[in-house]
Amino acid sequence: MQVEASFTELGTAPLELRMSRSSPGRYSVHDFAKNVYDVHAFTDDGRELPTTRPDPYGWNVSGHGGGVTVKYKIYGDRVDGTYLAIDTTHAHINMPAAIMWAHGLDDRPATLTFLPPAGTRWQIATQLHPGSTPLEFTAPNLQYLMDSPVEFGPIAMRQFSVGSRTFRFSLHHTGTDADLDAAVKDVERIVREEGAIYGEFPDYEPGTYTFLADYLPYASGDGMEHRNSTVMTGRASLRSDRQGLLDTVAHEFFHCWNVERIRPRSLEPFDLERANMSGELWLAEGFTQYFGPLVLQRAGLEDLSGTARTVAGLVEAVTLGPGRQLRSAEEMSRMAPFVDDGRPIDRTNWSSTVISYYQFGGAIALALDLTLRDRSDGRITLDDFMRAMWRVHGKPGGTREGYVDRPYTIDDAEARLAEVSGDRGFARDFFARYIQGHDVADYTRLLMRAGLVLRKRQAGRAWWGDLQIETRNGSTHVAALVPFKSPAYNAGLEQDDELRDLDGGRVGSSDDVDAVLRRHKPGDRIQVTFVDRTGTPKTAGVTLAEDPHLDVVPVESAGGRLTPAQKLFRESWLGPKKID
Numbered sequence: 017m018q019v020e021a022s023f024t025e026l027g028t029a030p031l032e033l034r035m036s037r038s039s040p041g042r043y044s045v046h047d048f049a050k051n052v053y054d055v056h057a058f059t060d061d062g063r064e065l066p067t068t069r070p071d072p073y074g075w076n077v078s079g080h081g082g083g084v085t086v087k088y089k090i091y092g093d094r095v096d097g098t099y100l101a102i103d104t105t106h107a108h109i110n111m112p113a114a115i116m117w118a119h120g121l122d123d124r125p126a127t128l129t130f131l132p133p134a135g136t137r138w139q140i141a142t143q144l145h146p147g148s149t150p151l152e153f154t155a156p157n158l159q160y161l162m163d164s165p166v167e168f169g170p171i172a173m174r175q176f177s178v179g180s181r182t183f184r185f186s187l188h189h190t191g192t193d194a195d196l197d198a199a200v201k202d203v204e205r206i207v208r209e210e211g212a213i214y215g216e217f218p219d220y221e222p223g224t225y226t227f228l229a230d231y232l233p234y235a236s237g238d239g240m241e242h243r244n245s246t247v248m249t250g251r252a253s254l255r256s257d258r259q260g261l262l263d264t265v266a267h268e269f270f271h272c273w274n275v276e277r278i279r280p281r282s283l284e285p286f287d288l289e290r291a292n293m294s295g296e297l298w299l300a301e302g303f304t305q306y307f308g309p310l311v312l313q314r315a316g317l318e319d320l321s322g323t324a325r326t327v328a329g330l331v332e333a334v335t336l337g338p339g340r341q342l343r344s345a346e347e348m349s350r351m352a353p354f355v356d357d358g359r360p361i362d363r364t365n366w367s368s369t370v371i372s373y374y375q376f377g378g379a380i381a382l383a384l385d386l387t388l389r390d391r392s393d394g395r396i397t398l399d400d401f402m403r404a405m406w407r408v409h410g411k412p413g414g415t416r417e418g419y420v421d422r423p424y425t426i427d428d429a430e431a432r433l434a435e436v437s438g439d440r441g442f443a444r445d446f447f448a449r450y451i452q453g454h455d456v457a458d459y460t461r462l463l464m465r466a467g468l469v470l471r472k473r474q475a476g477r478a479w480w481g482d483l484q485i486e487t488r489n490g491s492t493h494v495a496a497l498v499p500f501k502s503p504a505y506n507a508g509l510e511q512d513d514e515l516r517d518l519d520g521g522r523v524g525s526s527d528d529v530d531a532v533l534r535r536h537k538p539g540d541r542i543q544v545t546f547v548d549r550t551g552t553p554k555t556a557g558v559t560l561a562e563d564p565h566l567d568v569v570p571v572e573s574a575g576g577r578l579t580p581a582q583k584l585f586r587e588s589w590l591g592p593k594k595i596d
């Protein structure tokens with residue numbers, strides 16, 4: 017893509033052009049400058065100026081006389097919410113991955129004009145403000161500009177209204193119009209159900225909220241929230257993975273309140289040159305992760321068994337993940353700059369020391385929702401907490417578009433819980449134990465209030481840890497970190513060890529291991545022979561444990577009976593809400 021950017025009224029100081037290192041909504045750092053080439057800077061009268069490189073991410077231009085036009089080319093071939101994708105089918109543009117900006121000009125408005133390749137009839141979908149032609153748009157300042165992705169291609173657009181708000185669904189795909197029309201009906205149900213949680217929609221600055229979906233065989237799966245839009249990408253089609261795509265809609269749209277406007281102070285304003293570190297992602301992402309599937313259930317787009325599976329996944333992540341003893345939910349949130357799509361080439365021990373703040377926060381939301389309902393007999397819920405956060409921190413908005421004037425701290429969130437629950441001591445205790453501490457809620461009791469049984473998925477089954485075993489070139493290896501404190505870990509097995517014999521028989525594949533485990537019971541001791549990474553043969557005893565994996569099932573399908581109280585609790589939690 018050819019990019020030209022003009023900067024005016026610069027005075028005499030050198031112009032410091034930058035490529036972003038981060039992208040609004042993503043928590044890790046990136047090297048977007050790596051795809052920039054053929055950079056040239058010119059004065060207003062067309063004279064080329066030399067550029068210097070202060071660091072890998074910038075170009076400085078001096079002696080410009082007050083105006084500079086920079087021209088460069090940029091390569092991008094990844095369809096997702098973070099990067100840039102240019103090919104003959106579209107220009108899928110995430111601004112930080114594409115646009116050079118300049119130090120000190122954050123408050124200036126920008127005008128953007130898009131030029132399509134010859135012979136195409138591409139259209140634009142974006143949250144940018146419309147300009148004077150169909151291919152011209154404006155942004156009020158740099159924060160808003162960088163938060164505004166653009167889909168420029170052969171899009172199909174549908175729109176619907178809820179109350180006074182207009183929602184647009186833009187789709188670039190290989191499916192049919194009928195697929196799109198059917199999906200948009202479901203999207204509207206999600207939008208209405210989430211609106212019911214907060215009681216109102218935000219004031220979308222361009223007058224509309226826009227879903228930007230690219231469901232293409234060459235896309236990477238992603239969802240990325242922005243202030244007045246979201247980018248959703250995936251390899252699947254609406255026809256083949258409707259549920260997965262709706263799940264993304266439910267998560268991303270919830271963000272137009274939670275994170276975009278109910279915003280942690282640690283993310284405000286967004287730093288384009290380094291990672292913002294936030295201790296509140298268990299709320300910003302985790303609570304969103306909880307409400308997405310809950311809303312699908314309330315909207316009638318997911319059934320009880322599906323919701324129970326999601327709940328089991330959340331409970332299992334915090335209950336079984338050994339990382340909980342090492343890092344609290346607040347500390348897990350601070351790992352985001354490393355784990356949010358970061359791909360280190362060196363090995364990490366994260367599988368044993370990190371629990372995703374999505375799952376951790378989702379499990380906290382589940383515990384808090386059920387606890388609030390439990391202690392108030394259904395009068396106070398997590399919906400009330402989100403509304404309180406919205407009223408105090410989100411709804412007041414910002415004096416400048418794209419900014420939030422009353423972002424929250426973790427203490428603010430605790431204060432809102434104290435108000436909603438009417439019990440300061442309860443709020444302090446909940447934060448201290450489950451968010452800043454290492455305790456895990458009593459999910460068995462809480463879920464039973466809704467007639468859901470939390471139980472072992474394979475009770476009585478022998479287990480030595482969730483080892484990843486790979487057979488290559490005729491030998492069988494431990495292919496990933498051995499889970500901390502699992503029976504295999506306690507026996508001294510390590511990543512890279514070559515498994516030879518287990519319980520007196522040769523190990524030729526992971527099936528052989530499964531067969532051994534099947535014929536034993538928890539507490540049995542078996543022998544393992546292996547060769548460690550130095551080539552030294554070893555033998556050790558493994559004391560098998562019981563498979564700890566969990567399942568959540570409705571009491572009525574676990575041989576029990578749903579009591580009227582449980583039925584009421586369940587309906588109030590999972591049933592549809594009133595929509596205005």
Ligand SMILES: [Zn+2]
Nearest residue numbers: 106169188230
């Ligand atoms: Zn596209």
Ligand SMILES: [Zn+2]
Nearest residue numbers: 267271301304
């Ligand atoms: Zn999210």
